[in-house]
Amino acid sequence: MSWRADVLTLFPAMFPGTLGESLAGRALEAGTWSLKATDIREFGLGRHRAVDDTPFGGGAGMVLRPDVVDAAISSVADDRPLIFFTPRGAPLTQAKVRELADGPGVILVCGRFEGIDQRVIEARGGEEISIGDYVLSGGELPALVLLDAVVRLLPGVMGHAESGTEESFSQKLLEYPHFTRPAEWDGRAVPEVLTSGNHAAIASWRQDQAIAITKTRRPDLYAQFVATGAPAP
Template sequence: MSFAATILTLYPEMFPGPLGVSLAGRALREGKWRCDPVQIRDFATDRHRSVDDTPAGGGAGMVMRADVLAAALDSVADARPVLAMTPRGAPLTQERVRGLARGAGVTILCGRFEGIDERLFEARAIEQVSVGDYVLSGGEMAALVLLDACIRLLPGVMGAASSGDDESFETGLLEYPQYTRPATWEGRTIPEVLRSGDHARIAAWRKAMAETDTRLRRPDLWERHEGVRVPSPSGARRHDGNE
């Protein structure tokens, strides 16, 4: 059974988009996953096909209507988890991605405008998810990020089953630095340990570099990894969004 992705959106033409090329595109053509965009506007009931209205209490912008979104969601309801892409959601993690990739698929609701009527989240079982501490024009780009993260973990998509084991976040750390030929470039040489052929030394170096880079670049990850509070090093660059 393939991984099924149903995307509720005002812009179904955005899918599969970039997921139609490279590894994800090949997996789509091979039937390893399925992409089913659904036009939310099809569930509007007035002659203007309205999906939004002015905010209760006043304010700028428009808010997506709960009744229209509920009708769209109910039309595709099944046992798959329903996620809404919103900056108010819980941060997406590699652990959550792995959990989703092990399942039968996901239904994704893409918000637009000022957001979604809160009553929808009270009335339906919807997991709110954020891909970073920044605001996008809509949930579609965030949905593409989430789906790409899931699809690459599906069996047979990356090739070798171990391809993703040492990547950033898989062990709670950032990935160690990578190098390849030429051995010397612009006066910079690949670290000697990586040219030594000593697998034990290489493994130890990679572990040490992963720990050092995580501590310096992402002290928040390092704190969770170590279970203790570590002060941010002076001048360390912190990432609050996605790299």
């Protein structure tokens, strides 16, 4: 059975978007995974298919109604993880991406306006996830980001299995720099060790580079790496 993704959104035309191209697109055509976008407005109320209302307690903006969102979820609900995208959610990590890739699929709820009534999130036992410390217009872009990250890890999607194990975050480190032909460009030469043919030296150089870059750019991630018992240079 293929990995299944259901996306609940007010803008279903945004899907598959970039997921219909390249590796993810080919895997979608091959049936490695499936994607269905459902319009939340189909479950709206009244003649105008209302999906939102003013927030209790006052304030600007509108909030997606719990009854409408719950009805949309009921149309696709099963044992797959249910995820709501909110700025206050837990950060999306590579570990979470791998966990989802190892499962049967996911149900993603894309908020809009000021967000989704908290009661439906709690009643459904959904998980709140954020892709960064900034605010977007809705959950559609985060959904595309999460799906792209997950799909590339599905069996057979990437050409080389090592691609998923040697990249950033796989060992709580940022990835080492990459180089290709020409060996010299604009007065800049490729690091000599990479053309030496000494695979042990290359592996050591790449590890040292990954550690140094992580220590400088992501001290929080570097601390996690050191906590694993790895030697700290």
